[in-house]
Amino acid sequence: MDINGRWVIVTNMLDILNNKKLKLYLPLLLLTISTFAVFWSALGHDFLINWDDRQYILENPAIRGLTFDHLKSVFTTFYIGNYAPLHLISYMLDYEIWGLRASGFIFTNILIHTFNGLLFFLLLKRLAGKKIWILPAALIFLLHPVQVESVVWASQRKTLLAMLFFLLGLYLYTQYKEKDHKYGIWFYLLSNAAFFLALLAKSVVVIFPLVLILFDLCYLEKRDLKALLVDKIPFIIVAAVFSFVAVKSQTSQFHGGETSYHGGSPYTTLLTMLPVLVDYLRMVIWPARLSAYYDVPVKSAIDLEVLSALFLCVILFIAGIILYRRRRDVFFWFALFFVALIPVSQIVPIVTLMNDRYLYFPMLGAAALLGVVFFGDVKGSGGLKSPKRIILSTLFLIMIVSFTSVTLQRIGVWRNSATLWGDAVQKAPKLALTHDCFGEGLMQQGRIDEALSQFRIALSLEPDRAAPHLKSEERLSIANTHNNLGTAYGIKGMTDAAIEQFTIAIQLNPDFANAYFNLGNGLMHKGLVAQALSSFEAAVRLEPDNPAFVANLRQTRGIFDSESGRIPPGR
Numbered sequence: 001m002d003i004n005g006r007w008v009i010v011t012n013m014l015d016i017l018n019n020k021k022l023k024l025y026l027p028l029l030l031l032t033i034s035t036f037a038v039f040w041s042a043l044g045h046d047f048l049i050n051w052d053d054r055q056y057i058l059e060n061p062a063i064r065g066l067t068f069d070h071l072k073s074v075f076t077t078f079y080i081g082n083y084a085p086l087h088l089i090s091y092m093l094d095y096e097i098w099g100l101r102a103s104g105f106i107f108t109n110i111l112i113h114t115f116n117g118l119l120f121f122l123l124l125k126r127l128a129g130k131k132i133w134i135l136p137a138a139l140i141f142l143l144h145p146v147q148v149e150s151v152v153w154a155s156q157r158k159t160l161l162a163m164l165f166f167l168l169g170l171y172l173y174t175q176y177k178e179k180d181h182k183y184g185i186w187f188y189l190l191s192n193a194a195f196f197l198a199l200l201a202k203s204v205v206v207i208f209p210l211v212l213i214l215f216d217l218c219y220l221e222k223r224d225l226k227a228l229l230v231d232k233i234p235f236i237i238v239a240a241v242f243s244f245v246a247v248k249s250q251t252s253q254f255h256g257g258e259t260s261y262h263g264g265s266p267y268t269t270l271l272t273m274l275p276v277l278v279d280y281l282r283m284v285i286w287p288a289r290l291s292a293y294y295d296v297p298v299k300s301a302i303d304l305e306v307l308s309a310l311f312l313c314v315i316l317f318i319a320g321i322i323l324y325r326r327r328r329d330v331f332f333w334f335a336l337f338f339v340a341l342i343p344v345s346q347i348v349p350i351v352t353l354m355n356d357r358y359l360y361f362p363m364l365g366a367a368a369l370l371g372v373v374f375f376g377d378v379k380g381s382g383g384l385k386s387p388k389r390i391i392l393s394t395l396f397l398i399m400i401v402s403f404t405s406v407t408l409q410r411i412g413v414w415r416n417s418a419t420l421w422g423d424a425v426q427k428a429p430k431l432a433l434t435h436d437c438f439g440e441g442l443m444q445q446g447r448i449d450e451a452l453s454q455f456r457i458a459l460s461l462e463p464d465r466a467a468p469h470l471k472s473e474e475r476l477s478i479a480n481t482h483n484n485l486g487t488a489y490g491i492k493g494m495t496d497a498a499i500e501q502f503t504i505a506i507q508l509n510p511d512f513a514n515a516y517f518n519l520g521n522g523l524m525h526k527g528l529v530a531q532a533l534s535s536f537e538a539a540v541r542l543e544p545d546n547p548a549f550v551a552n553l554r555q556t557r558g559i560f561d562s563e564s565g566r567i568p569p570g571r
Contacts, residue, residue: 137371337365417441
């Protein structure tokens with residue numbers, strides 16, 4: 001081939017690379033490949049038997065196929081303290097495709113997370129144009145270690161789905177706000193619809209109207225109060241309704257996580273949450289010692305840690321004012337980080353004070369800010385050639401490689417209940433819950449003696465079960481540990497010890513269906529048929545749709561009738 005022919009090939013290749021569509025598709029392809037490459041190993045994980053997967057998936061008949069009865073059930077029932085029908089419908093679709101294979105459910109999670117990253121990139125591209133920082137920001141959002149919990153834990157599908165429709169709604173809203181757009185009203189209606197779907201996945205997106213107001217303040221020229229609020233009214237009304245539903249669903253009546261204020265008052269809860277905010281900021285920059293459960297000390301008075309956190313909050317407030325005056329486009333992402341923390345800031349107190357998954361929404365703001373910090377307003381590769389940008393670009397590469405390394409390690413931790421809670425025990429050794437859950441994971445693997453040790457440690461860390469002022473969640477936790485200890489004794493053939501533990505569990509939690517079921521099995525093992533029948537009846541009364549409970553009740557009733565000389569029904 002002559003020189004002219006080679007030159008034609010080169011110029012054609014350059015033309016292809018300069019093609020606008022290719023400039024869009026290549027980053028999307030890079031983000032997709034990067035996400036699947038990092039999270040692919042999670043497809044070998046198991047369901048977590050003691051961290052919602054059992055209730056949401058393994059023992060939930062309502063997700064076993066897409067049927068009218070199942071749809072009716074998820075739209076009319078609270079599940080584990082949540083109203084999230086779209087979340088459960090997605091499991092129905094998974095079940096139709098994968099059955100109960102954990103790999104299929106986790107694959108769907110990874111797919112939705114990838115879509116979220118792509119939507120985030122497209123939103124950034126729409127708002128920031130050709131600036132280089134938007135691709136690094138999307139990479140940070142997709143690959144940051146704090147995202148692992150939301151992605152590889154099947155039960156966190158609700159967070160991923162809520163983000164999907166949140167981003168879609170925000171993108172549609174930005175299109176609606178374009179001047180004189182002929183389809184403006186349709187974009188507005190579709191944005192409302194997307195917000196509604198997001199709420200059907202998880203109530204955390206009640207912040208959406210506030211995010212829209214922030215967008216108007218930061219990206220639009222007109223900022224009068226009427227313009228800010230009038231078109232938000234439908235969003236605000238829907239958010240208010242779902243906020244009420246969320247508060248209702250979190251009560252103990254529906255097995256939710258609502259509790260009394262930590263430390264006994266809103267004031268002590270506020271003192272407790274100030275250091276938590278600092279921890280969240282630290283986790284964004286330095287994601288070390290991540291855990292499935294955190295031992296957060298409750299603050300009853302102002303100490304050095306609280307003062308330091310308060311001082312940092314003052315600095316952040318001043319920084320926000322400066323940003324709002326000078327760079328409102330950057331302030332939007334700065335403010336979004338903190339706005340997204342509002343639903344998990346203990347305004348309505350819940351049991352868990354801090355979780356990695358609580359950062360899934362705030363990471364939108366954090367990722368965008370980190371992108372701006374490292375790459376500024378550079379629009380083309382030529383702007384990266386200055387010494388300052390070369391240094392910052394190098395630091396970014398080091399950071400993203402470090403993040404990815406930690407992410408891969410965290411994915412391995414979430415492999416099963418034993419690996420997850422074994423890690424949590426190391427991070428929070430003084431919490432009974434971590435030992436109890438670790439014991440369940442060990443018992444699942446047949447490591448019964450090790451499990452017994454963990455259950456005993458858990459009980460030693462629990463409050464005295466005879467204490468007069470036990471919180472309801474403490475009473476339930478102690479009951480669960482006694483039930484687990486009884487199960488381990490039963491496996492080892494120590495029937496009397498097992499019966500004793502099941503009895504204690506029922507005394508602590510009279511609505512503990514599984515403890516009644518286990519007690520019935522223990523009593524049957526000793527030949528106490530009448531007592532076993534009573535236990536199985538109690539279990540079925542509490543959970544009438546549980547097939548194992550119903551089967552044991554029928555079998556025991558048949559034996560009892562036979563021993564009593566009665567003819568069992570149907571014979």
